[in-house]
Amino acid sequence: EPEVTQTPSHQVTQMGQEVILRCVPISNHLYFYWYRQILGQKVEFLVSFYNNEISEKSEIFDDQFSVERPDGSNFTLKIRSTKLEDSAMYFCASSAGGEQYFGPGTRLTVT
Amino acid sequence: RKEVEQDPGPFNVPEGATVAFNCTYSNSASQSFFWYRQDCRKEPKLLMSVYSSGNEDGRFTAQLNRASQYISLLIRDSKLSDSATYLCAVSGHSGTSYGKLTFGQGTILTVHP
Numbered sequence: 001e002p003e004v005t006q007t008p009s010h011q012v013t014q015m016g017q018e019v020i021l022r023c024v025p026i027s028n029h030l031y032f033y034w035y036r037q038i039l040g041q042k043v044e045f046l047v048s049f050y051n052n053e054i055s056e057k058s059e060i061f062d063d064q065f066s067v068e069r070p071d072g073s074n075f076t077l078k079i080r081s082t083k084l085e086d087s088a089m090y091f092c093a094s095s096a097g098g099e100q101y102f103g104p105g106t107r108l109t110v111t
Numbered sequence: 112r113k114e115v116e117q118d119p120g121p122f123n124v125p126e127g128a129t130v131a132f133n134c135t136y137s138n139s140a141s142q143s144f145f146w147y148r149q150d151c152r153k154e155p156k157l158l159m160s161v162y163s164s165g166n167e168d169g170r171f172t173a174q175l176n177r178a179s180q181y182i183s184l185l186i187r188d189s190k191l192s193d194s195a196t197y198l199c200a201v202s203g204h205s206g207t208s209y210g211k212l213t214f215g216q217g218t219i220l221t222v223h224p
Contacts, residue, residue, distance in 0.1 A: 033211070043155060043198065045211035056211055091154055093212075099145065100212055102154040 002026045004103035006092050012109045013082055021077045021106045023092030031095040032075045034067065035102075036060070036088040043091070049075065082110045112137045115201050117215035124222055128189045132218045134199030135181045144175055146184045147198040149217065155198055158184075189222045196220070 005024045013019050025032050034046040047057040049067055066078045075094075079086055087110045093100040117134045124130050136144075147155035159166060161173040161182050172185040186193055196217040202210045 035212075042216040043149075043212075043214040045213065048211055058211070089152070098143070099157055099160055101157060102147075105154050107152075 002028075004092055004094055004101055006090075006103040006106050008106060009104065010107045010109070012111065015084060015110055016081050019079050019082055019108065021079075021090050021092075021108070023075045023077075023094075023103055024073050025075055025092065025094030026096075026101060027073070029094035029096050029101075031055075031097060031100075032067075032069070033093040033095070033100060034077045035091045035093060037091065037105075038088045046077070046090075079108075082108075084110050086110050113215075114138060114213045115199055115215040117197075117199050117218050119216055119218060121219035121221055124189055124220070126189055126191060126222055126224055128222075129185065129187045130189060130220060131186075132184045132197055132199075132220075133181055134183070134215050135179075136199075136201045136213075137180070138201070138203065138213075139177075139180060141180075141201045141203050143202045144173075144182050145200040145202075145212070146171075146173055146182075147200055147214075148195040149198055150195050155200075155214075158197070186220075189220075191222050191224065194220055194222045 007022045032049040037043045047061045048055045064080045089105045091105045092103040144161035146158040149155045161175045165174045170187045174183045198217045199215040200212040202212045
């Protein structure tokens with residue numbers, strides 16, 4: 001069964017550093033998403049991406065965040081200058097136009 | 112009012128019990144509804160979509176009430192493996208943009224022997 005994959009599974013970084021989280025969506029899906037979940041809190045939407053552009057973004061997704069689909073398979077989330085409050089699980093999801101399927105997540109720890 | 116609201120529980124039930132969860136949503140324009148389950152520190156896994164006509168998948172039944180803006184999930188004959196957090200998710204979409212999922216905070220279920 002096809003699935004969304006994410007790397008790395010855990011990333012530790014220092015405050016102010018740039019991080020890139022990587023995702024490989026399900027191959028025939030056209031819609032891609034990033035969500036995050038701070039420990040003990042609910043899953044929150046960050047951004048959706050379709051046809052090589054952002055289709056919707058949340059208030060969380062400020063100028064420090066960017067997304068890219070650099071080739072036909074990868075979908076990345078970049079945080080330019082990490083803050084302590086960016087520590088969370090980051091989930092990538094993809095969809096063919098209905099149900100969204102989530103990857104296993106990257107645990108980002110900012111120290 | 113929160114966009115998507117769930118009773119956080121926890122629900123502690125014995126094996127074999129029937130348990131029901133409700134979820135309310137505030138945006139009447141919402142178009143798609145889902146139940147996910149999430150195990151500790153894992154990703155949300157899609158359990159089922161929720162349709163106006165209701166749908167059933169084995170021991171799981173989901174219902175949608177658009178007039179009252181709530182969805183429900185019924186689990187019959189609970190198993191130990193059903194222990195998880197159950198997330199309600201709602202989305203709307205317009206044009207060609209399939210929109211964000213808005214999640215509730217989740218309902219914790221523990222099934223004990």
